[in-house]
Amino acid sequence: xxxxxxxxxxxxxxxxxxxxxxxxxxxxxxxxxxxxxxxxxxxxxxxxxxxxxxxxxxxxxxxxxxxxxxxxxxxxxxxxxxxxxxxxxxxxxxxxxxxxxxxxxxxxxxxxxxxxxxxxxxxxxxxxxxxxxxxxxxxxxxxxxxxxxxxxxxxxxxxxxxxxxxxxxxxxxxxxxxxxxxxxxxxxxxxxxxxxxxxxxxxxxxxxxxxxxxxxxxxxxxxxxxxxxxxxxxxxxxxxxxxxxxxxxxxxxxxxxxxxxxxxxxxxxxxxxxxxxxxxxxxxxxxxxxxxxxxxxxxxxxxxxxxxxxxxxxxxxxxxxxxxxxxxxxxxxxxxxxxxxxxxxxxxxxxxxxxxxxxxxxxxxxxxxxxxxxxxxxxxxxxxxxxxxxxxxxxxxxxxxxxxxxxxxxxxxxxxxxxxxxxxxxxxxxxxxxxxxxxxxxxxxxxxxxxxxxxxxxxxxxxxxxxxxxxxxxxxxxxxxxxxxxxxxxxxxxxxxxxxxxxxxxxxxxxxxxxxxxxxxxxxxxxxxxxxxxxxxxxxxxxxxxxxxxxx
Amino acid sequence: xxxxxxxxxxxxxxxxxxxxxxxxxxxxxxxxxxxxxxxxxxxxxxxxxxxxxxxxxxxxxxxxxxxxxxxxxxxxxxxxxxxxxxxxxxxxxxxxxxxxxxxxxxxxxxxxxxxxxxxxxxxxxxxxxxxxxxxxxxxxxxxxxxxxxxxxxxxxxxxxxxxxxxxxxxxxxxxxxxxxxxxxxxxxxxxxxxxxxxxxxxxxxxxxxxxxx
Numbered sequence: 001x002x003x004x005x006x007x008x009x010x011x012x013x014x015x016x017x018x019x020x021x022x023x024x025x026x027x028x029x030x031x032x033x034x035x036x037x038x039x040x041x042x043x044x045x046x047x048x049x050x051x052x053x054x055x056x057x058x059x060x061x062x063x064x065x066x067x068x069x070x071x072x073x074x075x076x077x078x079x080x081x082x083x084x085x086x087x088x089x090x091x092x093x094x095x096x097x098x099x100x101x102x103x104x105x106x107x108x109x110x111x112x113x114x115x116x117x118x119x120x121x122x123x124x125x126x127x128x129x130x131x132x133x134x135x136x137x138x139x140x141x142x143x144x145x146x147x148x149x150x151x152x153x154x155x156x157x158x159x160x161x162x163x164x165x166x167x168x169x170x171x172x173x174x175x176x177x178x179x180x181x182x183x184x185x186x187x188x189x190x191x192x193x194x195x196x197x198x199x200x201x202x203x204x205x206x207x208x209x210x211x212x213x214x215x216x217x218x219x220x221x222x223x224x225x226x227x228x229x230x231x232x233x234x235x236x237x238x239x240x241x242x243x244x245x246x247x248x249x250x251x252x253x254x255x256x257x258x259x260x261x262x263x264x265x266x267x268x269x270x271x272x273x274x275x276x277x278x279x280x281x282x283x284x285x286x287x288x289x290x291x292x293x294x295x296x297x298x299x300x301x302x303x304x305x306x307x308x309x310x311x312x313x314x315x316x317x318x319x320x321x322x323x324x325x326x327x328x329x330x331x332x333x334x335x336x337x338x339x340x341x342x343x344x345x346x347x348x349x350x351x352x353x354x355x356x357x358x359x360x361x362x363x364x365x366x367x368x369x370x371x372x373x374x375x376x377x378x379x380x381x382x383x384x385x386x387x388x389x390x391x392x393x394x395x396x397x398x399x400x401x402x403x404x405x406x407x408x409x410x411x412x413x414x415x416x417x418x419x420x421x422x423x424x425x426x427x428x429x430x431x432x433x434x435x436x437x438x439x440x441x442x443x444x445x446x447x448x449x450x451x452x453x454x455x456x457x458x459x460x461x462x463x464x465x466x467x468x469x470x471x472x473x474x475x476x477x478x479x480x481x482x483x484x485x486x487x488x489x490x491x492x493x494x495x496x497x498x499x500x501x502x503x504x505x506x507x508x509x510x511x512x513x514x515x516x517x518x519x520x521x522x523x524x525x526x527x528x529x530x531x532x533x534x535x536x537x538x539x540x541x542x543x544x545x546x547x548x549x550x551x552x
Numbered sequence: 553x554x555x556x557x558x559x560x561x562x563x564x565x566x567x568x569x570x571x572x573x574x575x576x577x578x579x580x581x582x583x584x585x586x587x588x589x590x591x592x593x594x595x596x597x598x599x600x601x602x603x604x605x606x607x608x609x610x611x612x613x614x615x616x617x618x619x620x621x622x623x624x625x626x627x628x629x630x631x632x633x634x635x636x637x638x639x640x641x642x643x644x645x646x647x648x649x650x651x652x653x654x655x656x657x658x659x660x661x662x663x664x665x666x667x668x669x670x671x672x673x674x675x676x677x678x679x680x681x682x683x684x685x686x687x688x689x690x691x692x693x694x695x696x697x698x699x700x701x702x703x704x705x706x707x708x709x710x711x712x713x714x715x716x717x718x719x720x721x722x723x724x725x726x727x728x729x730x731x732x733x734x735x736x737x738x739x740x741x742x743x744x745x746x747x748x749x750x751x752x753x754x755x756x757x758x759x760x761x762x763x764x765x
Binding site for chain 2: 381382384385386388389392396399400403404419421422424425426428429432433435436437439440441443444445446447547550551
């Protein structure tokens, strides 16, 4: 269960009665904050704290919300430090004026893999344009450096969208960071957000004095390259608490994962125009379609991608509408595979062809169950086990069916492959050993102790301490292992070779296709010989690569 | 739940050791060796010797293959307490699987055990080994008694070898398949159905299967 901390301190315009951005209208009868709270409630996040200034707290409290009153930035941070210190659950920290697609928020909240993560969007930052949102530098899906009004980022490549999630045990780091930042509040100097590599400190001083000062006033922000000029064009007036916390976490050496928005929306709306534009952007996206697309696993094999996943999402959607559970689909899939094995065992050509078709559909259903689970977000340990175990069961029951069929087929018929039980045993043993190589290598790979990340003081205005030392260039691969890794990474970028590499290792889709085709066209003996030859080659290929990698 | 980097290392280490599926004898040898002996080189030698003994067995009256389990056990057993932290030590569990499956299959064929029965026995073992992997990934460790009651790879190979020596290999294979099938099947289904319906967290089993299963 997540605790949402919503910062509602940003105001619209100046004057005697500045309205809150969180109170901007969202549609005819809702505000940004109300919409956000509704979304959070629908995502099973009932625990919400709103941080607001004393003068506006009464306004918010009128709506029956739990509001924490603060006087200033230091107060905001102290309150968050307190919440983080007592947190036993993940914390979601965001602005009250954030307009975010439900699908994005749902994914972000349930992203249990990373202990800390932030919503970011890739961007380029031309010299003459000043970003209106906090900038970050992302490397390999990790935020390497984060910026705030007081912290500069060297060569940023993304913006922080103002939504941060921190789960235990990193909530302790968050508490420390928030407390330290609260102490520093008011004592840090404002910095231009971007530092170009190679700029040294004294050059920066000049840089600030001349050109950029004008930009900070907002004269050139209109040129921000966004698709909808009304989206994210305004720079916030107040302090950006999530950005400060993100900067603090990253500088404290916490591993913060960058989570992109893709085509979903996550924008702060600071004016009425922006609120309208953000709502239009959210409604322009078919979130159901996005979720369905994402349910199809991206990293599948060639056969699975083209001969199954290209249409299996239709079945997944149908199953979802029929309220079938993933476990039901998994069980049906196993049942179909057993029927396929029975047909294989008949020892006739018809039996082999019908069995082959049924085995293919058993595999299709096997893909559907995972897609259905991701689409409907129904995950369970039992389901995961059932899926994995039945995958193996389906394959080996097909082996047994084929072996029986080959033996009972009349002598001289094209179906008769003789006694192929030995081949069946060999194929099963080989496949299991190949899987064990994967499992063991995976367990050993995960064991690698991660290097601690660099720590930067919050008082440092820029992140120059992270600069690569002069003369450090990307070294050419040395040794066989390095060469193997280098080669592997290079070939990933070539689509043809990437597919070839995937097919060569005989993944599950290719195996099922091989079994079905060779059995339908020839007989069980051909199937097993093909499985053995391909399997041995695949085993040698993966083992070679992994041994070299391990020695690198 | 607080997981430090060291916890995580220990967790993956014990997974690798659990994948070995050692029986009582191998564990005892391991305790004697106190984790000093490295696992990889002896396992490779054991695999080589097993292959040679099994091949030498073909068509010969005397049965050198019967000694393969003893050789494999003496070589691989003492490393059962080793942390398996060498760069290539991940090769050991699959090597042990290769030795076990290969030996049981070859011995069964040589002793005229019904071939479907051999298939069933190895399928039962494969089920147990997959199940161990799928469980430990979700931190549902099998109870130690399951490994002991399952005899371990060493125990199973010895039972098969002794039965072959006594000329009752078919009986032993049938008994092993039936006993282990009931043991592993019932125990794992019972555990999974009891614990598996918990609140669904995102569980990605395909995580480390680079081969794409």
